Each structure stands twice: as C-alpha cells, then as structure tokens.
Amino acid sequence: MNTKSSRRKFLQHSSVLAAAYWVGSSDQVWSQERSANEEIRFACIGVEGRGSSDRDEAGRHGHIVALCDIDEERLEKAALRFPQAKTFVDYRKMLDEIGGQIDAVTVSTPDHTHAPAAIRAMKMGKHCFCQEPLTYTVAEARMMRLLAAEKKLCTQMGNQGTSISGLREAVEVIRRGEIGDVKEIHVWTNRPIWAQGVGRPKTEVPCPPHIHWDLFLGPAKERPYNPAYAPFAWRGWLDFGTGALGEMACHTMNMAVKALELFDPISVEATPDTEWTGEARVESYPKSSVIKFGFGPRGKFSPCTLTWYDGGIRPDESLLMGETIGASGSLVIGDKGRIYSKNDYHAEFVILPKDSFNDRVKPEYIVSPGHFTEFANAIKQNKPEMAMSNFNYAGRLTETVLLGNVALRAGKKIMWDGDNMKITNDEAANQYITRVYRKGFEL
Template sequence: MSRNATRRDFLKQSTALGAAMWVGSSTSTGWTQERSANAAIRFACIGVEGKGSSDRDDAGRHGEIVALCDIDDERLEKAAARYPNAKKYNDYRKMYDEMAGQIDAITVSTPDHSHAPAAIRGMKEGKHCFCQKPLTYTVTEARMMRELAAEKKLCTQMGNQGTAASGLREAAAQIRRGDIGQVKEVHIWTNRPIWPQGGGRPTEVEACPPNVHWDLFLGPAPERPYSSAYHPFKWRGWIDFGTGALGDMACHTLNMSAMALDLFNPLTVEAMPDPEWTGEARKETYPKFSTIVYEFGPRGDFAPCKLFWYDGGKRPDNAICPEAEFKASGSLVIGEKGMIHSSSDYHNEYGVYPAASFKDLSKPEIVTSPGHFTEFANAIKENKPELAKSNFDYAGRLTETVLLGNVALRAGKKVEWDAVNLKIKNLPEAQQYVSREYRKGFEL
C-alpha cells in the first residue's frame, strides 16, 4: 500500500464517521485538532496573499500549514509571521521536491496562468487540491484536472464559494423541479473588468522590485520584462497571465444557472467584443467590453438554451424583468412560466418573478453546507470526494464552459464545439486557443 493511501486511511479513521455531515443547518461535524495532532490535514499553500490569504487561513483553521509558497518575498514573510512553523518557498517545484512526503493537500491561489502547472504537479503526487477559480487557464487543462482527480481518487474543490450558499442551492433546485418551466434563455453580467485592459504591451522600462521573483511569476508564460502593469493585481486583463472579466467572475455568477441547467458542452460560442479591440491589443489583453453568446442543445430533460454573457458595463435590458433591479452584476434565468433573478454574484439572494404568480411558492429542501472550505476538509477526512460540491468533476465542466468564451473572443468568429474531443469543428486555426505551450521547466 502506498504511503499516500495509508495517510488517507488514517485521516478517515480519525474522524467521527457516525456523525451527520449536514443536518439542515450550517453546522459541520468539525475537526478538532485536540483529538490527534498527527491526524491534522497537512496543507501546503501556493500563493498566500490577496485571495490566497483567505484560502491560506481556511487551511490553517482546518489543519496544519506545513509549507508556504509565493513569488513575492514581502507577501511570503507576511504569511510566515502568521504561520512560523511552515517552511517557506518561492518556487512550488522546489517545495514539492523537498516536501512531497509531508503534504496531504494543497491550496493554489496564484494568477490564472499558473493554476494548472502548480496544481497538477501536486495532484500527480496524490495531493488533494483546493484551487481558485477559474480552475485553469485553458479548456484542455480543465479537462486534465478533472480526469486526474478521478484517476487519483482525490478530494478537490474550486474556489467558487457561492456553491455553498443556500440561496444558490435553492434557486437551482427550483429550476430543476420545473417551477419556472423550461428555460430558453439565461443572461449573466458583471461589473468587471475593474483593471485596465484593451490596450497594448507597456513600453516603459521598469526595474523589477527586489522582493519579486519575476521568472517565477512568469512560470509557464512566455518571457517578457517586468512591469507594474502586470503585478500584483492587474495581471487579470493580460492574455498571457489572466482570463479577463469572464474568467474572473463567470465561475461565480454563472454557477447557479450551470448547476440548475447542466450548462456544459455548448454547441457554439460567439463573441461580440469592443470594436476598438484590434491590432496589438488583441494579442496582449482582453477587450474593454464584450457580449458572448453560448448555444446549448438538449441536455436530458432540458430544452435547447441560449446563454448571454455581458461584461465591461454591458447588461441586458431591464425591461425583460421590470420588477427586478438590474445592478452592476447579476443573473437572470428566463423560463416559460417565470424568471429567477439575482444581483448577487454568489446568488445568496434572489427573486422569482412575476412576484404575484410565485407568492405561494414553497422553497425546496436542500442540503445546507457546513462551509465551502469545510466541505473540502471533510471530504479529505472522510475520503469522500463527493462531499465537496464544487469538486473538479463539476468545476472542470463549469470551467470548460466559461473558458470557451475566451476561445471565441480570440478566434474572432463563431466557434462550433466538439466537447468529446476538445476540438473546434469549423476553425482549425483557432484550435491553438484551446490549449497552450509551456515555457521550459513549467510543463505539465
């Protein structure tokens, strides 16, 4: 038996297996480190500030942090002050080389382009994985991580916390039981981007700050000089590093609709970007705004459906659902009998319209979550990957849908999609956007 398998069995046996996981409230069975210090889940955290700070602290609350990794020394030292017993690394590859046998699970909270290289290295070595959204930078990587998690029987979770929200689960259950009838249209919109994008590469020469290990930030991306236009926050809008407005928010705002309607494997995707997004800008950044239309065929009991995505201030006409208030971000699901609207990216709150027609609507029974990260930790302790509801089997499918919008953006034409084979049927020249090349030393 492998060492990883033995460790998993130990964690599982150390948990109170007889306790109920979810009991109609937000209380979990808990994991008391007092019961056995040796049974604590040993986490390594890659990317430890920004969003990584909350993922890191969630890991610290649910186990023991044994390693911290960040390409920014200042950020790394800040995290190390909070977790002084953890070993510090700038390079996750060195961390794995030296500590693979001391790690049970990893958190990956890096820029998008490094999600898959950092996560897949650990997953191949049998480490459970919590990875921020979007799960990956490319469609191909999302399929790889989904398949690898299944092959290795790993517990996984993507960081789209709304999956644990009771409002999201209720709305999805209402749609699935047919409360608003067959759905023909879904509209999703966001206030992103809130960072610069739509322009060319910076020309000003800047010295890299001494605390930033620029080569490690680049990771799998092609080499280019350091610029403060990229690091630390503005990388999202650059094609080499981020996935733009769509990648940043669709795994949140689209989540309820995807869960309710199985919005996976679209037949076609077409993007209508800012018409001024031309020339060098198209090679470097995502557009200032766009509308993207996905077409889905029949999916089990679900009818064909269109999904409309809007970013950069674009949104649907509020006249579609005048009783609702369309704010900067939101979602609207249009059925034959009614509509469900939310202005929450996580879908915590929502309304069913026309309100008069649904005033007596009963809420469906749902399984409430003990907390998004707690689901992941419980899955590890119980050795039951299905306990984490945004596990990579679900999250990988969602991420494929989301990132196909960026494929269509870069293709510049409607994309006809063969989901089984991960192939663009009508534009072979656009197939390059489904996957990517990796800089030497950062291959998968």
C-alpha cells in the same frame, strides 16, 4: 510542451469523459499512514490576495506545513502568522523537498499558474483546493478533472457561491420545474475593474528584489517585469489572466450552469468592443464584450442560450419585469417564470412575476457547513462528493466559461465538439484550447 502530442493524449481520454459522473468517487484512501482523526497537512501556494483567505481557512482546518509565494515580502508576512511552516518561492522545489509531508495543497496564484502547480501536486496524490477559474485553458480544465478522478482525490474550486443557501435553493427551484422550460439566460458583470484593451507598457521598470519575476511568469513567454502586470492587474493580460469572463463567470454563471447542466456548448460567438484591435488584441482582453453560448438538448432540458455581458454592457432591463437591474446579475427565463439575482454569488434571488409565486413552498436542499469545510470533511471522510464544487463539476463549468475566451480570440462563431475537445469549423482556432508552455513549467 508538444501541443499536438498533448492533444492526442486528451482525445484518447474522450471515452472516459463521456462516462464521467457529476461528483467524485468515494472509494479513496487518504493515506496508509494517517487516519481521518489526524490533522490535514496543508501547503499553500500563493499566500496573499485571495490566497490569504485560503491560507487562513487551511490553518483553521488543519496544519500548514509549507507556504509558497514568488513575492518574498508577502511570504514573510504570511510566515509571521504561521511560523511553523517552511517557506518557499518555487512550488516545484517545495513539492520535491517536502512532498511526503503534505496531504493537500491550496493554489491561489494568477490563473496561468493554477494548472502547472495543481497538476504537479495532484500527480503526487495531493488533494487540491484551487481558486477560480480552475485553469487558464480548456485543455487544463479537462486534464485536472480526469486526474482528480484517476487519483481519487478530494478537490474543490474556490467559487464559494456553490456553498451558499441562496444558490442551492435557486438550483432546486429550477430543477423541479417551478419556472418551467428554460430557453434563455442572461449573465452580466461590472468587470473589468482593471486595464484591458491595451498594448504592452512602453516604459522599463526594474524588478523589485523581493519579487521572483521568472517564477511569476511560469509557463508564459518571457517578458520584462512591469507593475502593470502584478500584483493585481494580471487578470486583463492574455498571457496571465482570463479577463472579466474568467474572473467572474465561475461565480455568476454558476447557478444556471449547475441547475441546467450547461456543459459542452455546441456553439459560442463573441462580440468584443470595436477598439479591440492591433497590439491590444494580442496582449490583453477587450474592454467589453458580449458572448453568446448555445446549448443543445441535455436530458430533460431543452436547447437554450446563455448570453454573457461585461465592461458595463447589460441586457435589456425590461426583461426584469420591473426589478432594478444591478451592476452584476443573472436572469434565468422560463416559460412559467424567471429567477433574478443581482448578487454575484446568488446569495439572494427573486422569482418573477412576484405575484405568481407568493404561496410557493421552498424546496429542500443540503445546507453547506462552509465551502472550505466541505473540502476538509471530504478528505477526512474519504468522500470527494462532499465538496460540491469538486473538479468533476468545476472542471466542466470552467470548460464552458473559458470557451468564451476561445471564441473571443478566434474572432468568429465557433462550433464545439465537447466529446473530442475540438472546434469543428475552424482548425486554426484549436490553438486557443491549450497553450505552449515555457520549459520547466510544462504540465
């Protein structure tokens, strides 16, 4: 991929983005040949791990016509559950051969292949359910948001907490001003629980015959197979994953981002652990980091900061007004009160100080029928907005999150121009907004 040419194309769309709305368009036509009463025909890309639950949800909400995975053992296991589905190891071949038989795809692959798979399907007019983080790069997140709007597609990102009542209630508590003016947010996680801050493996290991390593690499640079990369630990490697931040922030930052419209931070500054040097710095994410996002005024909301902590680092426990700090959590601090949740998905929360909110009346909110159900209903009713984590929202959330990794790799505080998708104080750092794609896996 020519990154300069790609960048120009994104900038040409900036005026469209400035007018982009919170939810999707509702004037989509599902198919001239198919009615809303017919089953949705799904193709599932990535069928084990998180892909197993996405695959099973697709089976409950429609008809699975195809399964795709680079691991033939995993593929065979999934095929036993869905024997009617055709099987593929290459999503490109699957879409080329039976694209006309597919209405929607699920994408549950490692982060670096989310966008290449999803965008290829979306360009063909396929609705898309994609795991979090939506993409590997900021540029991909914006492209998927634009493409979903252009094609009038129904979409949903797999940050299931968006559909949990606890999160939706907390969002409304903040929006109606119960905790007052918010200027400070803290979010932390117990991740990574995989290797980070390390260099490449030194030993050579033969690739098992059931794994199609070239297809696993996808857009990433070629490197020899090693079990240190897959099937689980890819998250910590710069070429494949998005680290602790990418793995968890679309969950744990979700409530604050949705409530306070924390999009397009004006500055991001990352402080990694001091051991993140040498080969480790160019191969994997740090063992721990603290990342501070700065946001300007946003409509009725005041400027604020959001501080992210990973690798066992946590904020000062005194901020919790006597509550016990959890291994993961989020704290939104207003001038009238605070919301604290130690649940990654915000299923439960407390408003602090407790004595000041004993007589509060709970706000109204829309109760979700289920995260995947929202997606399926959106397709059947031609209403993309029914899926609350559609790509118009999820794309912006993902951009905010991934700018933290950009700041990590830049090694300095970055100043961000969201409208033009450009770092304004370090031209060289703009290389981390996108990536170079290996031939055959371009967007």
